[in-house]
Amino acid sequence: MSQEALDALRSAGTPVDLLSDSEREIFSSLSPDEVSVLTSIQGRLNEAAAAVQGQVADNNVNTLC
Amino acid sequence: MDKVSRYLVVSDRTYADPGGGMPVRLLYGTRTAHTMVVDPATADALARRDADAVPTAWRQPLREQRILVPAGEDERGAVLDRNRRASADRSAVHIALLPTSYCNMGCTYCGQRHTRGGLGRDHRDRVRDRVLRAIAAPTTRSLRLDWFGAEPMAGYAVIRSLAPQFVAAATEHDVSYTSVLVTNGSLLTVAKMLTLVRDCGVTHFEITLDGPAAVHDRHRPLKNGRNSFRHIVDTVKAALDTPGCTTHVNFRTNVDAENQESIPEYLETMAGEGFARADVSFTLAAVHSWGNDVSSVELPGKAFAERELEWLRLLQDHALNAQLLPHTPKRVVCPAVTTSAEIISSTGNVFSCSEYPLVEEAEQHRALIRLDQLGPEPGRPLGPFDGWHDDIANGRSWCTDCVFMPTCGGSCPKAWHEGHPPCPAYKFNIQGRFDLLARRCGLEPVAATPAPEGAR
Numbered sequence: 038m039s040q041e042a043l044d045a046l047r048s049a050g051t052p053v054d055l056l057s058d059s060e061r062e063i064f065s066s067l068s069p070d071e072v073s074v075l076t077s078i079q080g081r082l083n084e085a086a087a088a089v090q091g092q093v094a095d096n097n098v099n100t101l102c
Numbered sequence: 103m104d105k106v107s108r109y110l111v112v113s114d115r116t117y118a119d120p121g122g123g124m125p126v127r128l129l130y131g132t133r134t135a136h137t138m139v140v141d142p143a144t145a146d147a148l149a150r151r152d153a154d155a156v157p158t159a160w161r162q163p164l165r166e167q168r169i170l171v172p173a174g175e176d177e178r179g180a181v182l183d184r185n186r187r188a189s190a191d192r193s194a195v196h197i198a199l200l201p202t203s204y205c206n207m208g209c210t211y212c213g214q215r216h217t218r219g220g221l222g223r224d225h226r227d228r229v230r231d232r233v234l235r236a237i238a239a240p241t242t243r244s245l246r247l248d249w250f251g252a253e254p255m256a257g258y259a260v261i262r263s264l265a266p267q268f269v270a271a272a273t274e275h276d277v278s279y280t281s282v283l284v285t286n287g288s289l290l291t292v293a294k295m296l297t298l299v300r301d302c303g304v305t306h307f308e309i310t311l312d313g314p315a316a317v318h319d320r321h322r323p324l325k326n327g328r329n330s331f332r333h334i335v336d337t338v339k340a341a342l343d344t345p346g347c348t349t350h351v352n353f354r355t356n357v358d359a360e361n362q363e364s365i366p367e368y369l370e371t372m373a374g375e376g377f378a379r380a381d382v383s384f385t386l387a388a389v390h391s392w393g394n395d396v397s398s399v400e401l402p403g404k405a406f407a408e409r410e411l412e413w414l415r416l417l418q419d420h421a422l423n424a425q426l427l428p429h430t431p432k433r434v435v436c437p438a439v440t441t442s443a444e445i446i447s448s449t450g451n452v453f454s455c456s457e458y459p460l461v462e463e464a465e466q467h468r469a470l471i472r473l474d475q476l477g478p479e480p481g482r483p484l485g486p487f488d489g490w491h492d493d494i495a496n497g498r499s500w501c502t503d504c505v506f507m508p509t510c511g512g513s514c515p516k517a518w519h520e521g522h523p524p525c526p527a528y529k530f531n532i533q534g535r536f537d538l539l540a541r542r543c544g545l546e547p548v549a550a551t552p553a554p555e556g557a558r
Contacts, residue, residue, distance in 0.1 A: 071124055079138065082128075
């Protein structure tokens with residue numbers, strides 16, 4: 038995806054900075070509308086996955102107490 | 103040449119932004135625990151396991167997430183080898199300590215036997231020396247130190263005495279230090295929480311609340327007859343609002359037949375108390391046997407999973423944090439599968455499994471060794487579950503062919519050995535969790551498209 042397209046999406050509020058390089062790359066073959074939708078949703082998914090601040094990363098807390 | 107990974111779940115449903123946006127489906131690659139969004143045609147190709155039909159542009163990101171893998175790869179073997187390497191890693195040390203044998207609660211479902219009396223001076227010194235040697239070992243890069251029970255806050259003096267020494271030693275040896283306190287919360291005060299965070303290096307509190315006040319106080323009664331819900335909520339809230347109290351609190355709820363109906367009220371209460379914040383999360387877990395008989399109140403896995411979707415939706419409605427799907431693969435499922443982890447009971451027995459300390463039969467027959475018999479070298483003797491990865495490879499549990507094996511790791515080897523499959527709820531309600539994840543991202547379902555057998 039071109040820098041201009043990324044900037045446009047970013048300024049429109051799409052969380053493109055949450056995407057990996059390869060996730061950005063796949064959008065080069067899609068239409069601008071499709072790019073916008075997929076970029077936005079993937080960004081929201083990545084954000085949702087990282088929502089809990091400081092949680093034990095590999096949570097094997099086995100608790101009775 | 104690629105093939106579609108056996109460790110892939112594709113959403114049955116198609117989703118879109120409100121107002122008729124572009125349709126998408128969700129993928130969950132369990133080898134990397136990563137969720138992806140793709141167009142429906144690509145999702146169809148993956149669900150059919152037709153790698154050739156996957157558009158070229160998608161291939162590299164799908165390979166990166168191990169959703170497309172080399173055609174000749176033995177995936178189960180690759181995952182188990184990854185887990186074996188993690189289990190053999192001596193750089194990540196995990197020690198759980200029981201600073202007391204006493205608990206001030208008398209929970210109906212508890213399988214431990216609690217007795218009064220502090221730790222002897224010799225035992226305390228041996229524990230300190232054991233942990234300090236582990237920190238100083240040349241192979242150690244990180245230490246996770248758990249304070250576990252009984253009720254560890256009944257041994258607060260022990261924590262207060264030992265933990266600062268561990269923190270200082272970790273700093274001196276450039277060892278990353280994290281510490282989890284698993285507590286019923288009733289003995290916490292704001293001052294103690296601050297001391298635990300600032301001086302004792304506690305990075306995570308795991309606190310159990312079993313429902314709204316009336317239910318929690320009945321389900322988890324204090325032995326002195328008093329209640330604890332209000333004290334716990336007020337203390338945690340005040341501590342987290344104190345500048346410099348940088349930590350994370352997870353509220354766990356043990357759910358059984360007796361408190362399940364109260365969960366919606368509990369979640370509403372906790373939201374009203376202001377716990378919709380980034381440093382607080384929630385876990386709902388089904389009560390399971392801890393060496394005791396809980397069959398009269400235990401919720402079967404599928405029944406729990408059905409109810410859980412409703413509760414996860416309420417958590418989301420109240421903006422309370424809860425993990426919908428694991429976002430890290432489970433390389434080391436528990437301390438029982440790595441000799442870099444050990445549990446030192448207040449009795450002086452050393453275990454590999456966290457469900458053995460203070461359980462009468464296990465204390466008598468299942469200790470690996472006594473603390474005073476351990477040599478100076480790091481690592482514990484082999485335990486009953488250190489062959490767990492081989493058990494999976496050899497088909498001794500359902501995990502062998504389970505799509506979720508890389509993110510679940512088998513959950514609990516002890517439960518499998520006892521004939522109680524401990525499968526996580528998401529195995530039974532993953533499609534509902536996709537719906538919730540989509541909803542969290544502002545998407546709506548637009549059609550139901552059943553995935554082929556094997557893709558679920």
